[in-house]
Amino acid sequence: MRTATLQKNDLDRVIDLLSQADYRVIAPQNQPRLDGPDSIDVAVFKEIQSGDSHNIGEGLSTTGIKPFLFPKDEPLFAYENRGKKVVLTEVSLDFPKTVILGVRPCDVASVSSLDAVFSDKNAGFNDELFTKRLEKTTFVSYSCTEPDVSCFCTSVGLAPDSDKGSDLHMTELPDGTLHVEVKTKAGEKIAAVIDALLSGDGDAVARQQAGVAAAEKITRLRDSAPILPWLQDLGNFGDEMWQRLGEKCLGCGACTFECPTCHCFDIVDENSGNKGYRVKFWDSCQFDHFTLHASGHNTRNSQFERYRNRFNCKFKIYEDVFGEKGCVGCGRCIRGCPVNLDITEYMAEVAHKAAIPNAMSADPDFE
């Protein structure tokens, strides 16, 4: 498919043209913050209008693109009690035509992990709230050139320049231009809209080199594939490592809610008077009441068991059930954890237990 060159400072024009072509444009944007030392920079994906500033290409956003496919809360239907009759009103499944710009490779790869859960591919049920949004969404991804200390995409079969799940992929070259690769039909439509800004057929060699250079900057290297058999051996479910490493976990949902592939939700009726909504909203396996039964019995009664679940969900259950990546190595759960519980330490520990060489090659301190 087509390749081309785009000038980086034409990204604003890209936003203009896509908006004019009736796309809802989503891009990462820095959030305003109060003065004082206690606040930190936060960038999130949000709808962007022509002229708004964005930070495409400047590091990984604090949260990902998940909310645009699976919002943190949404009504399933409205209900109203009218005497003996209950009237239900469906929500609209007519979602706006959307393009998400500047998505990092890990985030765009996470879409197929979510799809594995919400579409009928594996689950046998099609969650249209997800799939209809996905049909309307085009992903314009953007290679990483400066992975940070928490990134580990190369440990889960991805890379700072991978284009898995992308419709149109951009890579920033050392000369400041962007190498553009059209990947799908949806990407072709984007290329057609921004055609006036595209020139030539790009520099495939420089793009390749940029990817290699970025991958070399990644310091967390934990090959995830070989740890699967150890996790599949149920005898290891009671291993001492789970408690030892997981004891400090405080059971907040920060890791799960920042995670691009975490997908658990709860459903509740929000009632007011004789009417209300049935609402779907994010839930987290790290919460103490996530597995609390009506009887009062809790199948995961200690916090370390809850993190054991999270780790197994990413590296075993996903593989077993969906044949998909449960973790895309974005490192958000590492950056965001208040107690520095680090998922790659679990990976290293399992590799150590399973006596797999090389899996902790970047970890000379590992005993």
Added chain:
Amino acid sequence: MIEQIREKARELLESGELDVVIGYAEGSDPTRTTPIFCRKPEDTDKLVLDGRCVNTLPAYLNKRHEYPKKGWKKTGIIGKGCDIRAITQLIAENQLKRDEVYIFGAECEGVVAHPEKWDGSLHEGNCASKCSACDVKIPLDTDFYPGEKPEVDRSGPYMVSAPALATLVKMDDEDRFAFWRDDFDRCFKCYACREVCPHCSCNICITDRTMPSWVDQAAHTKGVFGWHLTRAMHLVGRCTGCGECTRACPVNIQVDLFNQKMKEVIQESFDYKSGYSMEVKPPLITYNTDDQETYIR
């Protein structure tokens, strides 16, 4: 300093006087430390204490975090002055007994506001604002303190430390509401702010209750406002100002600004500073038959 603490911790673990010593160890990257539970004497070699030690470890003494289930008869804990203030408050609120814990303290030089701001040293640009108004750099109550502990006058009133609060207070109501509405838009109710707090000690938080549901669980505007206003009220006269709720929030919502404002109010109305006495009870959790307000008698 840390050498002396390590040595004492080792000695008390060896003798069996302590079951565990909760402290800080090197984290998984150079900007971070991480909580560690030392059970074996040799674990104490891993202890560190410096400007990266942000966590309020007394959260682990909170029953929310399975503390009673651990079965520790005596728990050693390393605390900065503000952490020890949290322990003092837990004792004042009958959440903990003084003789259950053995407190290691040391003079504190402050901590970084957020690990992401750590650049190898602590300085004006990256030090947490709580440290600028701190009167417990020499900690209040300790069982072990390296060297001689000087007397410190802590009789002054509570001082708001976050410069952001001054900015917020100056806004008119509409702007301030708009500010929080926009900020809260990012809140996804992960409850990190609750879980790191030493004083969010309810077994079942009111926001987790479903029969009836007091606060909408979903993270929409109503659910998020409901959560933060409820939380702010539940910590009135109890928050000891460690700032962890703000530091832990993954999306930079400065939740402790509510708590700082309420600390000021409690100071003015009741002349009370939380975390300075194990005996004086927080005003809003006590009942007094000669209260000047008739509605409460």
